[in-house]
Amino acid sequence: MSAPLPAIVPAARKATAAVIFLHGLGDTGHGWSEALAGIKSPHVKYICPHAPVMPVSLNMNMAMPSWFDIIGLSPDSQEDEAGIKQAAENVKALIDQEVKNGIPSNRIILGGFSQGGALSLYTALTTQQKLAGVVALSCWLPLRASFPQGPISGVNKEIPVLQCHGDCDPLVPLMFGSLTVEKLKSMINPANVTFRTYSGMMHSSCIEEMMDVKQFIDKHLPPVD
Numbered sequence: 001m002s003a004p005l006p007a008i009v010p011a012a013r014k015a016t017a018a019v020i021f022l023h024g025l026g027d028t029g030h031g032w033s034e035a036l037a038g039i040k041s042p043h044v045k046y047i048c049p050h051a052p053v054m055p056v057s058l059n060m061n062m063a064m065p066s067w068f069d070i071i072g073l074s075p076d077s078q079e080d081e082a083g084i085k086q087a088a089e090n091v092k093a094l095i096d097q098e099v100k101n102g103i104p105s106n107r108i109i110l111g112g113f114s115q116g117g118a119l120s121l122y123t124a125l126t127t128q129q130k131l132a133g134v135v136a137l138s139c140w141l142p143l144r145a146s147f148p149q150g151p152i153s154g155v156n157k158e159i160p161v162l163q164c165h166g167d168c169d170p171l172v173p174l175m176f177g178s179l180t181v182e183k184l185k186s187m188i189n190p191a192n193v194t195f196r197t198y199s200g201m202m203h204s205s206c207i208e209e210m211m212d213v214k215q216f217i218d219k220h221l222p223p224v225d
Contacts, residue, residue, distance in 0.1 A: 006050065015044065020049070020095065020120075022116025068142075105129040110133075114139050136180075147187060
């Protein structure tokens, strides 16, 4: 992966926790690092990596930042299985890097918007790294047919998930969010899955949503000292 180094919002004091947040298709980490800087906690480091540039089938093979190829945006669209799995490995390597830096994986929240949210969900459900939570904004669960029916057996079967969606999203319809939540509740402890929708919000974010994200991060990554 020859993408530039992530955009980072450093902790104001010693970092004892981290949020790794993955942007959406065609974007970079910069916008989200600014958004997260607006809700930051002093002991948390925020890492917003940039996706590699690749041709995207959905956009007539135009090259743009993308975590994996997107062929279509309907629930029965073909998916880039190899690309999704490789992207998840890259995210796991980022988590490992933070663990080497002294932040245990159970003090790391993985999050993302749209394609990045999809990748954060897939990674959390397939990794052997125990995570503190997932923030999944305006997204879906990729390769959902690859997961067995019923609860997962991995380390993250109790993971807290905050899933958020605009009820006017024209790109990733609210129904995808709802279907994803139902699937998640069958795979992990349903009591730990929170679904929030925002009236009038399209394929974007809003202040109310960012406040919900802040509350979730503060709850699951409290200060340790």
